[in-house]
Amino acid sequence: MRTDPAILVEGLTKRFGSVMALDGIDFTVPPGTVFGLLGPNGAGKTTAIRILTTILRPDAGRAEVLGIDVVRDPVAVRYRIGLAGQSAAVDANLTGQENLRLIGRLAQMPSREVRVRTAELLERFGLAAAADRPVRTYSGGMRRRLDVAAALVSRPPVLFLDEPTTGLDIQSRGELWQMIRELVAEGTTVLLTTQYLEEADRLSQRIAVVDHGRVIANDTPAALKAHLGSTVIELGMGDETRASRAQGLLSATLPARPERQAATIRLASQDGARVLIDVLRSLDDQGLTPATLAVREPSLDDVFLSLTGRRADDTVSADGHKPQGGAA
Amino acid sequence: MTATTPAAIGSAEVRRDRANALGPVRDALAIAGRNLIALRRVPRLLVFSTIQPVVFLLLFRYVFGGVVSTSLIGVPYVDYLLPGVFVQTSVFGAIGAAIGLGTDLQTGLLERFRSLPMARSAVLAGRTLADLARNVFVVALMVVIGFGVGFRIHTGPLPFLGGMLLVLLFAYSMSWVFATVGLLVGDPETAQAAAFPVMAPLVFASSVFVPVSSMPGWLQGFATHQPVSVTASAVRALTLGGPTASDVWQSLAWAAGIVAVFAPLAVWRYRRAV
Numbered sequence: 286m287r288t289d290p291a292i293l294v295e296g297l298t299k300r301f302g303s304v305m306a307l308d309g310i311d312f313t314v315p316p317g318t319v320f321g322l323l324g325p326n327g328a329g330k331t332t333a334i335r336i337l338t339t340i341l342r343p344d345a346g347r348a349e350v351l352g353i354d355v356v357r358d359p360v361a362v363r364y365r366i367g368l369a370g371q372s373a374a375v376d377a378n379l380t381g382q383e384n385l386r387l388i389g390r391l392a393q394m395p396s397r398e399v400r401v402r403t404a405e406l407l408e409r410f411g412l413a414a415a416a417d418r419p420v421r422t423y424s425g426g427m428r429r430r431l432d433v434a435a436a437l438v439s440r441p442p443v444l445f446l447d448e449p450t451t452g453l454d455i456q457s458r459g460e461l462w463q464m465i466r467e468l469v470a471e472g473t474t475v476l477l478t479t480q481y482l483e484e485a486d487r488l489s490q491r492i493a494v495v496d497h498g499r500v501i502a503n504d505t506p507a508a509l510k511a512h513l514g515s516t517v518i519e520l521g522m523g524d525e526t527r528a529s530r531a532q533g534l535l536s537a538t539l540p541a542r543p544e545r546q547a548a549t550i551r552l553a554s555q556d557g558a559r560v561l562i563d564v565l566r567s568l569d570d571q572g573l574t575p576a577t578l579a580v581r582e583p584s585l586d587d588v589f590l591s592l593t594g595r596r597a598d599d600t601v602s603a604d605g606h607k608p609q610g611g612a613a
Numbered sequence: 614m615t616a617t618t619p620a621a622i623g624s625a626e627v628r629r630d631r632a633n634a635l636g637p638v639r640d641a642l643a644i645a646g647r648n649l650i651a652l653r654r655v656p657r658l659l660v661f662s663t664i665q666p667v668v669f670l671l672l673f674r675y676v677f678g679g680v681v682s683t684s685l686i687g688v689p690y691v692d693y694l695l696p697g698v699f700v701q702t703s704v705f706g707a708i709g710a711a712i713g714l715g716t717d718l719q720t721g722l723l724e725r726f727r728s729l730p731m732a733r734s735a736v737l738a739g740r741t742l743a744d745l746a747r748n749v750f751v752v753a754l755m756v757v758i759g760f761g762v763g764f765r766i767h768t769g770p771l772p773f774l775g776g777m778l779l780v781l782l783f784a785y786s787m788s789w790v791f792a793t794v795g796l797l798v799g800d801p802e803t804a805q806a807a808a809f810p811v812m813a814p815l816v817f818a819s820s821v822f823v824p825v826s827s828m829p830g831w832l833q834g835f836a837t838h839q840p841v842s843v844t845a846s847a848v849r850a851l852t853l854g855g856p857t858a859s860d861v862w863q864s865l866a867w868a869a870g871i872v873a874v875f876a877p878l879a880v881w882r883y884r885r886a887v
Contacts, residue, residue: 338728363730364625374721378651390643391731393628393636419654435725440624 289352291316291443291474292337297346299332299498306332308498309346314491316442319465319475321485321506324495325585330478331371333495334447337476338368350443364392367436370447370478374432377421381412381431384420385438392439399438406434410464426457433461437468444468446477450484462488482585486510494588501592513583513591514541516557518564520550521577531573538567544590553587629730637732644739645746648713652747662709663751666702667758670694673822674762686824688767688853695755695764696776696848697821700841702755703784704816706748708808710740710788714795715804718886737879741788748784752777767853776851779864783844786868789875796882815841840867 290313299307307329314320322330335341336348339359348355350362375384382403389399407413410430420428429449436444446465450458465488469475479485485492486506494502494509502509522528528548535543535550541560543552554560557580568575652659678690686693717723717736726736756777766773794811795804818832819825820842825833836842844867847860 335724340724340727360629360730361625363728364629366728368725368728371721374725376647376651376722377720378654379647383647383650387643387647388725388729391640391726391729391735393631393730395631439628 288316290314290349291318291351292320292476293347293349293352294333294337295347297333297336297348298344299329299336299341300344305498307336307343307346310493310495310498310500312493312500312503314474314476316474317469317472318490319469319477319488321489321492322476322478322495323480323482323485323492323585323588324478325480325589328495329498330495331447332498334368334370334445334476334478338366338445339363364439365442367439367441367444368447369433369436369445370449371451375420375428375435378419380417380419381407381423381427382416384431385435388435389438394439402438402440406437410434411460426453426460429453429457429461430464433464442472443474444476446475448478448480451480458484480585482583482588494592496589496593502588509588510583511555513588514553514555515583516554516560517581517583517587518552518554518557518561519577519579519581520552520564520568520575522548522550522573523576524548527573530571531568531575534567534571534573535564539563551587551590553583553591637734637738640732640735641738641742644735645742646739648740648743649746651713652743659747659751662706662747663702663754665705666698666751666755669701669822670698670755670758670762673698677822681823681827685827689763689765691759691763692765692767692853693824693849694822695759696852697819697845698759699752699755699777699780699848700783700845701816701821702751703748703780704787704812704841706751707744707784707787707791708805708812709747709791710744711791711795711798711804711808712801713740714792715798715801718796719800723883723886733884734880737789737792737876737883740792741785744788745781745785748781752780752784768851772851772857775861776848779844779847779851779861782868783840783864786840786871786875789872789879793875793879793882796879796886799886815839820845840864840871843867 292314294310294312296309296311297307298309310329310333312320322333324330332341336343337350337355339355339362342356351365353361353365355362376387379387385403385406386399389402390396394402407416410433412427412431412434415423415427420431423431433446433449436446449465450461453461462484465475465477475488477485477488489506492502492504492506492509493500520531522531525548528545528550531550532543532545535541535552539552539560541552541554543550545551552560552564561580673694674691678694681690681693683689714723723736790811791808794807798804798807818828818836819839820836825836825842828836843860844864847857847864850857850860
């Protein structure tokens with residue numbers, strides 16, 4: 286049996302004025318898997334989602350959902366997709382139930398099916414008790430869950446989640462991840478955009494790292510992390526002279542490649558504990574005691590540093606609002 | 614395609630077939646219903662869009678109205694004023710379309726709608742339909758208040774009803790103007806600010822509150838022929854008596870012309886707006 290990709294993107298290009306939002310990206314997503322688009326704000330993730338969900342037309346290239354071209358037959362695509370996250374919203378003046386029913390009706394579902402499906406989703410997303418309250422009384426986490434529920438009303442085989450957990454607390458984030466996993470277990474294909482390496486890593490079978498409208502890496506999370514190192518050690522050396530000495534010393538004594546930024550040394554490795562001991566021992570031998578020490582999981586910044594030699598240029602707004610102007 | 618469950622494809626096909634018949638009408642009504650729910654649930658939207666015309670009505674009826682001499686207009690000022698106020702109310706109310714669509718654009722709700730298999734026309738048709746329903750309520754309220762402050766019809770119930778229909782039709786055409794404004798600016802605050810310079814010359818440089826003949830000559834040309842004045846004159850003719858045909862036809866032509874220009878403009882903006 287031949288398996289066509291659930292999502293196919295080829296040479297997709299979109300320009301807003303002088304900004305190249307998408308500069309020829311390619312990727313495919315097999316059915317029943319989660320594909321993560323990882324990148325900073327402005328990388329082109331949301332533009333890709335908008336094209337795949339038929340909201341925007343591309344300037345060039347090809348985009349297909351379940352083998353249907355998004356430009357040639359956008360209506361057929363709309364019957365088969367759900368969209369949630371920063372590029373979609375719910376109506377704050379309607380109740381949770383009214384929001385879902387509205388979406389169901391607009392998805393051309395028969396009204397009895399809409400009612401049943403709405404009740405089912407409110408229950409499943411822990412919103413049954415709040416079903417008759419206007420959404421403007423909901424917490425951020427509840428709103429986001431309703432947003433995802435709205436994307437699921439018509440049981441779409443392909444789901445687009447645009448930064449679904451931006452601005453959520455850790456618990457809500459964990460709950461949403463669990464829901465996404467359940468959907469995928471039921472056969473849904475998910476395209477997820479995120480600025481968090483951890484999120485892409487936990488959920489996706491494959492990750493494409495996007496930068497300035499281009500895919501700069503496309504691999505499994507394991508392979509990306511192997512390239513990256515599973516642990517990042519950060520040493521604050523107090524001043525640049527000492528940092529520079531420490532970098533020289535560690536380059537000579539360790540297999541890992543330490544990077545320096547001002548007075549901070551950053552080191553990625555597969556074997557964090559072992560390397561940490563070696564690092565501290567070498568530094569101590571030379572009388573170079575670090576002023577600060579941090580051991581953490583790799584972040585989007587580390588991915589960018591490792592792939593491009595520079596940080597993800599973050600024009601990021603921490604509140605997760607979409608930047609005005611549409612070049613995101 | 615082979616990997617997708619047949620049920621999912623089937624359901625998409627079934628829904629698409631179902632949408633062909635009455636889809637666009639159902640979608641527009643669903644959107645209109647949604648906008649009316651918002652109006653009911655956030656009463657301040659209705660209150661604020663109603664308070665302003667009521668204040669204007671009371672202000673001109675009791676404060677400024679005294680300086681307009683009856684000899685100039687031939688009828689008690691309140692009878693002159695009310696037809697103008699009905700039209701003014703409808704223009705103020707239409708600004709809601711700008712604010713509503715600005716909000717939908719800012720929150721991302723329009724994006725969700727655009728990703729759904731709904732009629733492309735539904736968001737704007739639903740919005741303007743909801744505005745029309747709201748206007749029926751607001752104009753009825755102004756009629757009641759009008760009678761309360763002494764307004765009397767000199768003709769009969771039928772011409773009066775005709776006048777109110779004219780007001781609602783004109784209001785409907787103005788909804789398309791402000792829908793375009795809302796889609797152009799893309800957020801509710803700017804929409805409100807941008808609506809004012811569109812609304813002000815239409816409402817104030819008009820025959821709504823005072824006869825055009827009391828204005829400076831350079832203003833009279835605009836003030837006589839612009840749509841708010843023409844519609845106010847038509848409604849006056851229908852409630853106070855006198856020749857009606859010319860003003861009514863001109864008002865109908867304005868309403869039709871405004872829809873003919875602004876409906877395509879709004880649709881064009883809607884298609885481009887993200």
